Amino acid sequence: MINLVPRKEIPLRLTLMTTGIAVALTLVAGAGIFAILGYDPLAALYQFFIAPVSRGYQIADLFVKACPLIIIASGLVFSYRANVWNIGAEGQMIFGALFSGYVALYWGGMPAPLLLPVMILAGMLGGLVWAMIPAILKTRFNTNEILVSLMLTYVAALFIDWTVRGPWRDPMSFGFPLTPMYPDAGLISKVDLPGVGRLAQLHWGVVGALLLAVVAWFVLRHTMVGFQVKVMGDAPRAGRFAGFRPALVTILVLSISGGAAGLAGMVEVSANIGQLQPNISFGYGFTAIIVAFLARLNPMAVIIAGLVVALAEMGGDAAQIAMGIPKVVTGVFKGILLFMLLAGETFNRYHVEFRLPGAAARAAAKEGSGA
Amino acid sequence: MNGSPSPPEPALSTPLLAASGIFKHFGDFTANDDVSFQIEEGEIHALLGENGAGKSTFVKMVYGLLQPDAGSLEWRGEQIAIRSPQHARDLGIGMVFQHFSLFQALTVAENIALALPGDESLEDLAARVRQMSTDYGIGVDPDARIHNLSVGEQQRVEIVRCLLQDPSLLIMDEPTSVLTPQETTQLFEVLRRFSENGVAILFISHKLEEIRSLTRRATVLRRGRNVGTVDSASKSSKQLAEMMVGGSVGDIDRQARPDSEPDILFEVRGLDRPPTTAFATPLRGLSFAARAGEILGIAGIAGNGQDELMEALTGEWTGRGRDVIRIDGRDVTADGPARRRQCGIGFVPEERNGHAAVPGMTLADNALLTSHSLGGTVGRGVIDSAACREMAAAVSRDFDVRLPQDNPMASALSGGNLQKFVVGREISKRPKVFIVSQPTWGVDVGAALFIRRAMLELAEAGSAVVMISQDLEEIFAISHRVAVLHDGVISTPMVTAEVTAETVGLLMGGSMPLDGAPDMDKGEAGDTA
Known part of the structure; x- marks a missing residue:
């Protein structure tokens, strides 16, 4: 027994x-x-988990790869803690890229120091707007957020595909589905420390991602926002008794997780790609779900979990190249x-x-x- | 009692059922620890103990639902292993559970037919039910549909269903917890008639007065151990309680309510609440007021609108209109729980786990749950965890909450300790108004006494207490006035000292028009003027 x-x-x-x-x-x-x-299992595991970080510059790459995962998972933690199952971070990420891309491409003339901050806000807004659809449908009509947020991912993917092939396509792209390059002021620069120099592809977005995880940890652990989220997730009836409003918490956590995913989309494009293209994510929004759970829904642990999962991703490439x-x-x-x-x-x-x-x-x- | 009490000596004949040295473990927990027990043919025997003392575990083994880890059972002198409920029924053991298992949409006869072996026609069965019903004065109509029956009537259907299998031992698990005093009296008459016809009854309860009036002998369990079998009538309720608890049990005195009419601190006027689900009870035109220095008891059988009323009082549900709910003269009709607390009101809902407290969170977090809107614990959205911990520690100290460790999870506390914590959490804020539902439900005798004292002290200090309770003993022990909630309608409050349990019982059963109630007793309702 x-x-x-x-x-x-x-x-x-x-x-x-x-x-x-x-x-x-x-x-x-x-x-x-x-x-x-x-x-050979041992050789394969070596290629997967050790080869990708056997050189210094690869460690920087690992952080670059983990960056969007850490940003998205830091937001998803709020959603899952509140028992709200946002599965659509991938789509929210795409909308973050779209909103910030619009700012970069059409409002690029604004004073240079303002452009990135406005793009960051636009990116978060884009993800938030896309996450508001399941939020409102759930709070108004009691729809299932898992289905709605998941399905909206495919809508978002098709939408960005259409924009970069249609209205936003660079006339000089020789027919490739690409927008023009962002202006320089709209790109996130590489980390370039005096005396140390550049650390491979490491960019300031990575630093931002680490800070974001710490802030998320503080908010979840030490503020009323985090307390409400945890109470509503653990015992919704006790939450109502405490005076928290379930609909507000649902909207809040979808805003946080959507906004974070949108930010990740903005960072990914501005730091690594420099223009919009049909695929900007490669499934980061879905992989971040695993990151959030590997971290046991603790934003601090998300940093480590993000690195571990990023390592597996890079290992997949390495193993394909080295061993087929x-x-x-x-x-x-x-x-x-x-x-x-x-x-x-x-x-x-x-x-x-x-x-x-x-x-x-x-x-x-x-x-x-x-x- | 039926006839004179006989001494608790075992009869010379073989006992009907004899259990000896029964052990049952669940993980590290020993639910039954060397329990021995005997019941004679035709005897009404009480099994008495607090929640968690091991009563249900024991009878489940007798009914074949659980197997003892050690020990032996003898049925009519023969050692047996009762393998399953079916085996128990074949032997002649029937059981009526606390929660019924009846199909609401079917008739009484159909429900009974489903439980019986064989293919007796419904007509024959109905005739047998009618016969039995008249023989024992049970009053069950075989053609009635279950959903039209009261809880007491449904229980009688369960009893008839057991009786048709001709048992020689009938086990009843807390049968009176859902009954009005009148229904309880009727049930006892029926049970005595069974006993006269040779059916032994094992009656599980923690209500001492009932046990003293119905049973001949009582076996008392405490923490899984048998602490003795006694002659029920020869012991006072207090002595039985002390056996149950294993220590002395104090008394509480309700102070007389002041003669003058102190200020109304809490007032409900014309509260209506439409049903939110098919099973909810709508509230219709509820009005009552609680004054400084009093405990207003709201009696009623579960399912008559208590949950709906509590939600409306806490603000978890808010209705429309103005001045429907007022705290110390201030209209809070549209406010949620946090705002109502700011007006000086404290609440303790019925369910501890997941409603009054979050089981998976620490006591400090649970202290924050109802104080975050009151200042002192949160500054600019950041939680002062030291203050929360201090608050939880102070509540635990002042309200005798026994902690397994420093700042434990709420789930690590026993029911009684957690209840002391959630009650203490509110009372320690010295609320002007304190509203509580089932304050001592499922709580051990010591904790119940402590909680009732704390509520009385709060009232004496000038607060108004509204206590929704299904426990009439509790209502009569500490409330100054009592109103009855039946089917979503509340009676005019009556002075408790001037009404009898019978009057309140009739109101609970809905047998009297609620507004006509105060005339039945000469007691004047407090707020009719």
């Missing part, structure tokens, strides 16, 4: 342990898959990781008891006769 007994408290040590075991089991399962596919392992294996890896994490969550919440039928009775009988 196996009994699951709910734990009254979840010690931090246990959470760290189950997370570690989940990652380890993911590696074991991954090695098994490589072996089945006919690759198909890139889709990266997706399998991510899936296994999420599965292991969720399974680990069961062990966090419940204490497992193994009992042979009758064994307990015998033990008790012994106790009883002794008494």
